[in-house]
Amino acid sequence: MNKAETPLIDVKDVTKTFGEGESATRALRGVSFSIQKGEFVAVMGPSGSGKSTLLHILSLLDTPSTGTYFFAGVDTASFSDDELAHLRQRELGFVFQQFNLLPGSTVLQNVLLPLTYTKKKPHERIEVATAVIERVGLGHRIDHMSNELSGGEKQRVAFARALVLEPSIVFADEPTGNLDSVSGKQVMGLLQEINDSGRTVVLVTHETETAEHADRIIRMRDGTIESDAQTKRRRSAAKDFKK
Numbered sequence: 711m712n713k714a715e716t717p718l719i720d721v722k723d724v725t726k727t728f729g730e731g732e733s734a735t736r737a738l739r740g741v742s743f744s745i746q747k748g749e750f751v752a753v754m755g756p757s758g759s760g761k762s763t764l765l766h767i768l769s770l771l772d773t774p775s776t777g778t779y780f781f782a783g784v785d786t787a788s789f790s791d792d793e794l795a796h797l798r799q800r801e802l803g804f805v806f807q808q809f810n811l812l813p814g815s816t817v818l819q820n821v822l823l824p825l826t827y828t829k830k831k832p833h834e835r836i837e838v839a840t841a842v843i844e845r846v847g848l849g850h851r852i853d854h855m856s857n858e859l860s861g862g863e864k865q866r867v868a869f870a871r872a873l874v875l876e877p878s879i880v881f882a883d884e885p886t887g888n889l890d891s892v893s894g895k896q897v898m899g900l901l902q903e904i905n906d907s908g909r910t911v912v913l914v915t916h917e918t919e920t921a922e923h924a925d926r927i928i929r930m931r932d933g934t935i936e937s938d939a940q941t942k943r944r945r946s947a948a949k950d951f952k953k
Contacts, residue, residue: 716783717744718879718910719768724777726763726933737763739933740777745912747878750905752913752921755930762883764930765914769881770798799824803872803909807884809864811856811871817843818852821870828875842870846900862893869900879910886920898923 726738738760745751755761766772767779770786779786781797789797811820818836821843825835843852846866851859856867865885872880882901886894902923905911913924921927922941929936 715746717780718747718749718782719745719912720780720783721768721774722778722780724764724767724774724779726760726767726772727775737933738767738774741930741933741935742777743928743935743938745910747910748905748908749926750902750911750913750924751926751928752915752924753928753930754915754918754921755936756916758932759930760933761914761916761930765881765883765912768912769802769804770794799827800875801878803875803877803880805865805868805872805880805882805885807887809856809861809868809888811864811867813857814855816853816855817848817859817867817870820856820867821874824871824875839870839874842874843867845873846870860893861889862896865889865893865897866900869897869904873904877909879912880904882911882913884915885913886915886917894920 721744722742724738724741725736728735728737741760741764753761753764763772767774770781773779773787786794812823818839821839822835825839828835830838840849840852843849846869848863848866848870851863856864859867865888868885880901885897885901889897898920901911901913911924913921915921924941926938926940928938
């Protein structure tokens with residue numbers, strides 16, 4: 711990877727404080743690092759380390775108290791609310807521990823949701839959504855209601871929904887937290903395939919085995935970066951999730 715390229719993510723001396731005065735909580739204390747396009751980075755740390763706060767800032771769901779955050783070379787503080795909303799919709803994909811699916815809707819209807827406000831015609835939306843659903847191995851479940859699925863299948867629907875607008879980066883917050891070990895392995899295999907296709911992946915987890923699927927681990931403690939190192943990537947076979 712050409713390190714001279716402008717980083718996709720570049721944070722410098724970022725802090726985040728909640729509250730004021732004696733009750734103030736300093737969640738982040740001067741965090742600095744960058745992520746290049748195409749990297750697979752895991753952010754690890756115990757509860758209260760600041761990893762979730764950092765993810766919210768990186769995914770433009772929150773803003774730093776001080777410091778700067780550049781996304782693709784542009785200071786995010788310069789974006790209007792509309793520009794931030796457009797960036798979140800078009801460039802960022804989100805997968806969370808809670809699947810956040812619509813329980814009274816089918817797999818297809820859930821994945822179609824992000825396409826609602828695009829200029830694509832209805833039949834084009836269905837074609838795009840169907841292709842992504844098949845990509846995550848759920849073509850045979852496309853007309854099933856989301857509440858009929860297993861935990862692992864629900865998470866794969868969440869991935870399909872995150873991918874349907876072809877984002878440049880996918881943020882995954884504890885994506886295996888509600889899954890058994892087999893389903894967790896399948897989901898991590900899917901994350902690896904997403905990264906192998908050229909997308910940047912930022913994973914937040916407290917599980918060492920999950921983090922080791924990434925190429926790089928940033929470890930946090932007490933709102934600061936404790937270490938930032940490359941890993942010997944643990945891989946999951948494609949057959950583990952394409953069933």
